[in-house]
Amino acid sequence: MASTPGILTEWPWKPLGSFKYVLVVPFVVHSWYDMLVKDKSERNMVAFLILPFLLWRLLHNQIWITLSRYRTAKGNARIVDKGIEFDQVDRERNWDDQILFNGLVYYLANYAFVGASHLPLWRADGVVMAMVLHAGPVEFLYYWLHRALHHHFLYSRYHSHHHSSIVTEPITSVIHPFVEIISYFLLFSVPLLTLVFTKTASLMVVFGYVTYIDFMNNMGHCNFEIVPNYLFKIFPPLKYFMYTPS
Template structure:
């Protein structure tokens, strides 16, 4: 937790604990409904991106867990560590909410896909759609991320939000 936590320091679904993934249920049910209608033939448009949000989120979680496990194994058994300190339990507990950002991204994808007609803007099936997507990521997304992260290092924001990120002694992929 940040040294002086402010509003929005915690995820809104923190009170749900382990049941936090239930907030994706409405979109998962809607995706299943679309799949059933596509199989029946009553739905003609295939919403592939919309249907793949949950499987891709699960793949991201598995990918993160593999890297976290590998990192912790190397910290425990590795001889080429940068810092020769053990991984402490309070750091593991503090960083145990790493799946929340994947949950948040999934919600944003579900809502964004329903609000913005992505198929018309970025046809991923064609080369120009892939190029547009890559340029949007490399250009504005990385630019905004860089400056937002720099702003978080200002004392006011650092002490309220970002110090949590820098309080990890043993660096892991999630920290």
């Protein structure tokens, strides 16, 4: 926890403990019921796929956790050459909270925005637009958001919780107070909402973009280097699309 926790630090479903996933049950039941009883033209495929996508995100993160801890235990090529403390493991046990939060918002947005309920499998123009928006305004705003979070007022109340983990793991990337996760979610929703409102969204770009964010977050905090440094020298713009632990 941050040194002087601010408001909206705790996740609202913390009292539920391991039963927190009951929050998505009504949405899951409704979306799957629609798939069973409605005509093919009326089925909401996006809502139906949200649960499998959440399960994929959990699996994706778990793969990175396993790989990172294996490399940490092996002891070679670590960036921070220390072991992981038990306090950190306990502090990062709620790494799945942000996936649950995202899932709830996905369901609500799917029902709130008409353009988000029936998406094609693929649209090339949507992919290009997502890349441009991410490399441009999203990265720019993320830089200043991160700078703001390192101001002593916000750092002591929120962001210091994230930096309590000295030996980072992939899941360290999402260990933040509730309100900080909201700020990140709003920022990275800019490309997706733009695609929905311009009717250029597709299933591949929506799920692919979120998977890309997960991949970058996990790789950027895994405490061992994967991407060779020479790639950034050969192609300097690569730094606008990805980052690495070092």
